[in-house]
Amino acid sequence: MTTTEQVDALVLGAGIVGLSTALHLVMRGRSTVVVDLNGIAAGASFGNLGFVETSSIFPYAFPRKLGEMARYALNQSPAARFRWSSLPLIAPTLARYWWHSGSRRYDRLARTLAPLMLGSAEEHFLLAREARLEHLYRPGGWLTIVSGARQHETAQAEIERLRPFGVAPRYLDRKAVLALEPMLGGDFTGAMHWKDAWTSSDPRGVVLGLARRFEALGGRILRGDARAIRQAGERWTLDTETVRLSARDAIVALGSAAKMLVDQFGYRIPLAEKRGYHQMFAYPEGERLRLPVGNPGGGWAVVPLANGLRLGTGVEFAAAGAAPSYVQIDMGEANARGFVELGDRLTEKPWMGTRPFMPDMLPVIGPAPRHRGLWFGFGHAHHGFTLGPVTGRLLTEWICDGAASIDIAALSPRRFGA
Numbered sequence: 042m043t044t045t046e047q048v049d050a051l052v053l054g055a056g057i058v059g060l061s062t063a064l065h066l067v068m069r070g071r072s073t074v075v076v077d078l079n080g081i082a083a084g085a086s087f088g089n090l091g092f093v094e095t096s097s098i099f100p101y102a103f104p105r106k107l108g109e110m111a112r113y114a115l116n117q118s119p120a121a122r123f124r125w126s127s128l129p130l131i132a133p134t135l136a137r138y139w140w141h142s143g144s145r146r147y148d149r150l151a152r153t154l155a156p157l158m159l160g161s162a163e164e165h166f167l168l169a170r171e172a173r174l175e176h177l178y179r180p181g182g183w184l185t186i187v188s189g190a191r192q193h194e195t196a197q198a199e200i201e202r203l204r205p206f207g208v209a210p211r212y213l214d215r216k217a218v219l220a221l222e223p224m225l226g227g228d229f230t231g232a233m234h235w236k237d238a239w240t241s242s243d244p245r246g247v248v249l250g251l252a253r254r255f256e257a258l259g260g261r262i263l264r265g266d267a268r269a270i271r272q273a274g275e276r277w278t279l280d281t282e283t284v285r286l287s288a289r290d291a292i293v294a295l296g297s298a299a300k301m302l303v304d305q306f307g308y309r310i311p312l313a314e315k316r317g318y319h320q321m322f323a324y325p326e327g328e329r330l331r332l333p334v335g336n337p338g339g340g341w342a343v344v345p346l347a348n349g350l351r352l353g354t355g356v357e358f359a360a361a362g363a364a365p366s367y368v369q370i371d372m373g374e375a376n377a378r379g380f381v382e383l384g385d386r387l388t389e390k391p392w393m394g395t396r397p398f399m400p401d402m403l404p405v406i407g408p409a410p411r412h413r414g415l416w417f418g419f420g421h422a423h424h425g426f427t428l429g430p431v432t433g434r435l436l437t438e439w440i441c442d443g444a445a446s447i448d449i450a451a452l453s454p455r456r457f458g459a
Contacts, residue, residue, distance in 0.1 A: 044284055048072045050440065051277055051288035053267040053302070055079075056086035057426055058418050059294035060251040061433030064168060067258040069441050074286055075255070076265040076279060082248040084296050085425055088319050088394040090333070090344045090353045091244030092183070093165050094427045096208040096235055098158050099151045100402035101356075101423060102142035103135070119340030119372045124359035131358050134313040137400030150402050153451045155206060157431050162239050164430035169247070172254035177243050182235040183333035183342075184222060186380060187212070189230060192338060196233050210235045224330045227380035232334075240333055243347045244426055267295055267302055277414060290440050292416040294432075297361075297395040299419040303454075306412060310405060310457050312420055315396040316357035318370040322350040323384030334381055341373035343381045350384070352377055356396075365393045398422045406432055407453040408439065416440065417454055 052063045055077035066073045077083065104110050112118045123131075141147070169175050187196050196212055203209040210233040218225060218232045225232075241247055252262060265281035270291060272278075277291040293299050300312040330350065335342035340355040354369045370391045377383065399405065399420040409415035416439070418432045435445040 045278075045287050046284050048074050048286060048288045050074075050290045050292065051076065051270075051279060051286055052292045052294060053077070053270065054294035054296065054298075055081045055248075055252065055262060056084055056294065056296055057082070057248050057251070057429030058296070058421065058432050059292070060248055060255060061168060061430045062292055062294055062418060062436050063260055063433070064171070064251050064255045064258075065433045065437035066440070067255055067260045068171065069437055071441065073255075073260045074288070075252075075260065075262045076267060076281055076286070077262070078264060078266050080264065081252050081262060082245045084298075085394045085396060086248045087245050088317070088392045089244050089426045090319075090342055090351060091241035091247075091346070091426060092333070092344075093162050093178075093239040093241070094424060095158055095162050095238055096203060096206075096210065097424060097427065098155045098206055098208070099147070099202065100154065102147055102402070103138045105139075105142060119369060119376065120337060120355040121340075122355075122357045122366075122369050124357065124363060124366065127358070127360035127363055130360040131313070134311065134400050135358065137311060138402075141401045153403060156447050157428055158424075159206065159208065161427045161431055164434060165239070167434075168251060168430050172250045174247055174250040177241050177247050177250070178239050179242060180239055181332055182210075182238040183240060183335065184218065184225070184232040184234055185210075186225075186229045186334065186336040186338070187231045187233060188228060188338060193230065196231075199233070208237060222330070222332050222334065224328060224382065225334060225380060226382075229380065240344065241426075242345070246347070267293075267298070268305065270302070272412060272415075275413060288414075290414045290416060292418060292436060294418045296419055296425065297397040299397065299417070303417070306409070306415070308409065308454060308457070310454055311400055312405070313398050313400065314359075314361055315398040315422060316359055316393060317354055317396055318357070318365070318367065318391045318393050319351050319353045320370055320374060320391040321348070321387040322352065323387055324350060325382045325384045330381060336376065336380060339373065339376035340369065341377045343377055343383070349387055350381075352383070361395075365391075367391055396422050396425070401456075403452055404428065404432065405452060405454050406435060406449055407455075410455050
């Protein structure tokens, strides 16, 4: 007979959102078990760039200008690519994304995200201090390259848009950029310096460190299939490889994989995927890159990590389960080598991951409307690493105190009529 273990909370997902939630729960005295089929930081938490993007108040919108849309449609922009064989499956998502990117709706989204983004660094530091991970974070921000008059105009508009929030970057001319980051080369006129932001030298190490602290406080991490969770009266049960768990609260923090589970319980939440790729490179000999550098026009960012240089791409839209395509990462590498010296590739094939993406560009955080004790925390798109700790705190407050300290009604799954 399978042994049943009673716990307060069951967290489904061992990425940064799940482990931030689990750590907050045990810090509040709740007995908690994390369950993940693939182990700790096996998904997007493994392959992200480690940015704590306090300034990303305005999410990545779908292009609205005809010229931009044409470049995207023809796959002429390295920032985004479409797998047109997948169009019948992804068209509804793209249509919703386009609609929500309209100016009035888009401005409302920014006002909703602002409190979460502006406090995201302090949320990271709260858990970093608890888990003694401060050494994995670095100040200094990052740079985004500006080339030519059009990009300069776009950069100035971005500065003015963010100025009211107190997180505007500063524009640096080429001379000032090279004084700050002498390892940058190539044809550019300046850069935006996101000076107040933080990055991590080991984003996966952050998640592993949260897991260690969670276990040190009495939590456990087990392997199991989240799809097997069942409601039993007022509790939730799940069979893992070693034990049957019974919990009062169950938190879905599965990233892109949350779709199958919420569908299972009858919630029609339009969770989709934005694919991303990364490739690791050895450091070249000599002086190393000091700051992360991105080129929005080239669709890439290069981040100095503890184990090498990580080149990340923009977005690929494709059907779930479609085979990887390395066109975008190859284009990004070719462009990046014109600005940053990269060593040899450290892996034969690039890594591919999926960003859990909501067409309205807002994460889903809060209680499931029709199932007592079921909680959602997913859909963070490009900002899972940034918003993982604050999501964990807000869910924990709601579970333990009956309400979150920030008004996040706009993030509720109820917005989909669930």
